[in-house]
Amino acid sequence: MSSDVSTKERVGQAPTSSANGTFLDEMRVRLRKGEFGQLPVLLTLVLVMLFFNIASKGVFLHPRNLSNLVLQQAVVGTLALGSVLVLLIGEIDLSIAAVSYLCGAVMVKLSVDHHVSAFVAILAALVVGLVIGLVNGFFVSYLRVPSFIVTLAGLLAYSGLVLHVLLPNTTIRLEDNALKAIAAQYVIFPWDVLIPLPLVAIYFLFLMRQRLARAKQGLRLSPWWDFGLRIGAVVVSVALALFVFEQYQGVPITAIVLLGLILVFWLLMRFTTFGRHVYAVGGNAEAARRAGINVVGIRIAIFGLASTLAATAGILEASRIISGSAQIDPTFLLNAIAMAVIGGVSLFGGRGSVWAVVIGVLIIGSLSNGLVLLGKGTDIEQMVEGAVLLIAVTVDALARRRNATGLR
């Protein structure tokens, strides 16, 4: 049997056979296999935006409206980032909205009633979030109580705790100027250009370096059009976003916080062992355990991170509405989970990327903003969002079934 192997194609051998495939060939293969990636979602987003722009006679795509849309949705986006992490390990966190309001209330209460500095108030809010997350994680991973129940209990308990913290009021008005500034300020030219520019350059250099290293090792290289497409997509989306923001008041700080967090978590999830192990736990926890991964530790860490992100969202929200409030926005939790799922994160664990948040924010944001522009009420908005969420989850379930029956 060792004589005939040389004639057959071997794994990873030179880029001869694979890289010859042209762009169109590749697309045809992907289409046939059903690997559309994010393409259908992006297409949906473009259609939704065009529809609202036409229906609202050009108001929707006006830079002021788009800037407001991002400002409104960035808070929920931060919450959605937390739910992406939890969904990746195949769990769910229903307590994030309550936790974010609680942490916002803690910050406002400390700042207003106890006159602590903005920095200390923010730090306290983050620590409260982290501790709550670690407690959730302890119950879920160490005691193996289903996360649905643990965090449902958390949702109830922390909703009560917010009321308790703010007693005797139900809202406390924020006085600290630094804290108020978080959601009210914009980063303007030239700083908004100078921040992303080096990042894009670093990304380009990283891809080039990786390509050279692979060539040196004789590994298969992705075709040039794929390389160009990646760089191009990054440059175009950054330029487009800056162009839109620059037409109005600049980039909202809230948006920078959200994008910065997405970037940090993308690096963590994609380029480190921690991220790799999170995906492994979500894909097959037993295999991860046998590979020597500390599954319990990973789960606790993820719940801790998710609640800390919820605390961050609470800080942004308190700054945006200039108060600590006990009236938890009922759409917060469900929109956060919806954003993650619409962005392609699987409810079954192990599949999806933190960039899902960007897509989720834009789609959910467009729907709610656009329907308001058309004079439709919350009634219509919620029904439409429900339908979109159902479609997204159905696509996820179908993709999973195809994977399971696939080419086995």
Next chain:
Amino acid sequence: MAEDASLPPAQPGPTTRETPGASVATAEPVLRLHNISKAFGAVQALRDVDFEVYANEVVGLVGDNGAGKSTLIKTIAGVNIPDTGEIFVDGHRVSISTPQDATKLGIETVYQDLALCDNLDVVANLFLGREDGFKLTPFVRTLDETEMERRTVDVLKQLDVKIPSVRSVVATLSGGQRQSIAVAKTILRNAKVILLDEPTAALGVAQTRQVLNLIRRLREQGLAVVVISHNLADVFEVTDRVIVMRLGRRVSTFDVRATTAEQVVGAITGAEFGEEPAESAQAASGQE
């Protein structure tokens, strides 16, 4: 860690195939078990079992349900701790009380469920839990994808495993390819002895062929391979010796070249004993 994948290159000729018995008769077994007994409550799962496997050898472990095959494998893999008996690796007495002990000694087990993460690609699966990279903090290391991919390509080449791409997600691979990936994972961990639990169960004809070729390949690499299987056709095709267990005892050992399937079936069911009666199992195996 870097030397993990640097096993000797595949031998071109099938020299080891011709003379498995002759070369092993004098050598020290890579793994030897002596007088292993194990009881679960009132059930005596293993009684004074001896077991040995040599380098460059594939041993088939067969027996009916409840014969003690799985208990024996779990003892070797460190999942069960035997009540009595001794284990030797390369002639040195060792104690295996956890799966980690077994791994450290170069004993790797591929269970039927394969323990692969379907959502990760081949490279990620092969290096899961032991990724190459640069240490950032005690818990977080970067991933050196280029180096891991190079070593993946090397080890798959060495085992002659064919897959569309090492960046394919494992969910898209066939059953035979998945089995190969699970085996390649043990090679990267410097295995000396590989235990395969029903490697061809639930596989189609072509897939089975792939896996049997892989097992031959492992033998050519100088590994000691133990195959547990219900499929006697596969056992006869790929193994050098067959060890039969019945009711917790090792009842017979056959050289596959001088044996018919009927003889093995007879030993499994107890309808007819092989060369060695159950009572003197250890004496007989010593003569081999």
